[in-house]
Amino acid sequence: MxxxxxxxxxxxxxxxxxxxxxxxxxxxxxxxxxxxxxxxxxxxxxxxxxxxxxxxxxxxxxxxxxxxxxxxxxxxxxxxxxxxxxxxxxxxxxxxxxxxxxxxxxxxxxxxxxxxxxxxxxxxxxxxxTPSASATSSLPSAFNQFGANVKVVYNESAGTVTLEAAGRPDHQSPYWNPNGTSGLYVAPGLETTVASMSPGYIDNYTNKYFLTVPVNPQKASTTTATSLGAIGIAITGSPIFNGQEGPNVNLDSGVISGFDNYGAHTGPQVYHYHLEPTPISNDDIKLFAILRDGFFLYGRKCASTGTHPTDLDASGGHTSITQYSTTAVYHYHIKNQIYLTVNNKNAYLLFDGAYQGTPNSVTN
Ligand SMILES: [Zn+2]
Ligand SMILES: [Zn+2]
Structure with missing residues (x-):
């Protein structure tokens, strides 16, 4: 380091x-x-x-x-x-x-x-x-929100946290194999149909993700565009993706109609989220993910005001207190902008801006 x-x-x-x-x-x-x-x-x-x-x-x-x-x-x-x-x-x-x-x-x-x-x-x-071991510098409690599918390892002397994500969600989805042993399969409800779902079951893939971020990430002097693949790790153990479904191919209503009610589907070798995952965060302040630059991604509302923030930058970020910090820290929100309306449900992209910090590599 x-x-x-x-x-x-x-x-x-x-x-x-x-x-x-x-x-x-x-x-x-x-x-x-x-x-x-x-x-x-x-x-x-x-x-x-x-x-x-x-x-x-x-x-x-x-x-x-x-x-x-x-x-x-x-x-x-x-x-x-x-x-x-x-x-x-x-x-x-x-x-x-x-x-x-x-x-x-x-x-x-x-x-x-x-x-x-x-x-x-x-x-x-x-x-x-004079730095000291008794100085108050501990792991932000936001890291406690990661579930059993994400192992969080704090390297205190390096000032970093390594997340080891299972690459599978810890919740129900029609993307689990109906004949598998997960116990998490549910038939599609109103949000999608078997015919419009993407091919591949969650059970088919073994795809762990490793992400190491600084405990106190800083904004960079220049932003970095996101790319295809994992742009962050959700508290559930699966990665989150941006608003694209292929090189320069934006999500369309056809693709979205295949998403489960968590705004997710299977795609190259992994179950991943693109949209606000309403069973977890539905127009509220809940924490959902950490991005590769180490900044957390919260729901559409901010704990600092209880409302939709009005001071967000182009990436949906701003600096304020959160429910997990008593000092103001930079963090992202799911932007309160309807992307598409599909099956009578409004779709909100998880993240469609650029990293405001320096993206760390995700390996798997
Ligand atoms: Zn996708
Ligand atoms: Zn906020």
Whole structure:
């Protein structure tokens, strides 16, 4: 984890240094022509350091943005915590920055820099922090909502959680083999018919999914489009998919008419969800899944207000408290936008935006 962090930071530093050198050369050229009236972009001012809060093998570094961004948008902030000549870094698009992989009982000196297209600013003033095992940094209780088909392993020192999902749901569906031993088969009701169902029974596939995410994921400076296949893991043990049923093929009413009443069907080798799963979450605040970027996906309403949030970004996300957190955290909602109406039932896509954090790989 430390190595990965450091390599990641090194990559950012060299990229920033390179672009700084390129701009410096360009600036020299336009200076010699002496007729340029363009504004010269510079690195931003230094951020103002705030409070450093110790965690267990971690620290949260708060800061305020510099008053001058140098004329170019600040794309990320980097915290650097140094002790005994060794540095650990972490980046985020805003305050605070969560720095993981620190040693308990060691006092670190931490600074923050801002990066824009020109390069990296001077460092802020330093602040000291001493991580400790007794600091309140435990697994968010949202992880307790995962059922028996999802094994949750907390790696406290790494600050990560690994989910091992069975790839099968823990509830009834007409997609179980009627002649199988699951005990979970039900005949299709009003939502679908045998004729319109996708081929393949849940029982046919063995398809475990492994996803490792940071306990405290951060928004990334750029979003990442989702792709086909698992974009997250539901609390039931099956993956969730986006709004597509093939390369650049959106879900249509024909495909949806084959979904069970959980908004799911079988498809390449696994039972998966596309739509609001009404037996689990039906226009409410319930937690349903975690996405590959580590952010949780809740129902159409938010615990912070009890209503449909009005401040959602293009991915259906916002930052507020939830029923599982007393501090404001970024999370997604199923957007309260009817996608299609099929069999007299409104379909709401689970997630049709881009990841606002950095997607971690799902392996199976
Ligand atoms: Zn599908
Ligand atoms: Zn919310």
């Amino acid at each position: 430390n190595n990965r962090h450091n390599n990641f930071h090194r990559g950012i530093l060299s990229a920033a240094t390179m672009s700084f050198l390129l701009v410096a050369c360009g600036g020299g050229d336009s200076g010699s022509s002496s007729s340029s009236g363009s504004v010269t972009l510079t690195v931003s001012g230094a951020p103002t350091i705030g409070i450093a809060t110790p965690g267990n093998n971690s620290a949260s570094i708060a800061f305020t943005a510099p008053s001058s961004n140098g004329g170019a948008t600040i794309t990320s902030y980097t915290a650097t915590c140094t002790a005994n000549g060794a540095s650990v870094t972490a980046t985020n698009s805003g305050s605070p920055i969560s720095v993981t992989g620190l040693s308990n009982g060691t006092t670190y000196s931490c600074t923050v820099t801002a990066t824009n297209s020109v390069g990296t600013s001077a460092a802020s003033a330093a602040v000291s922090v």
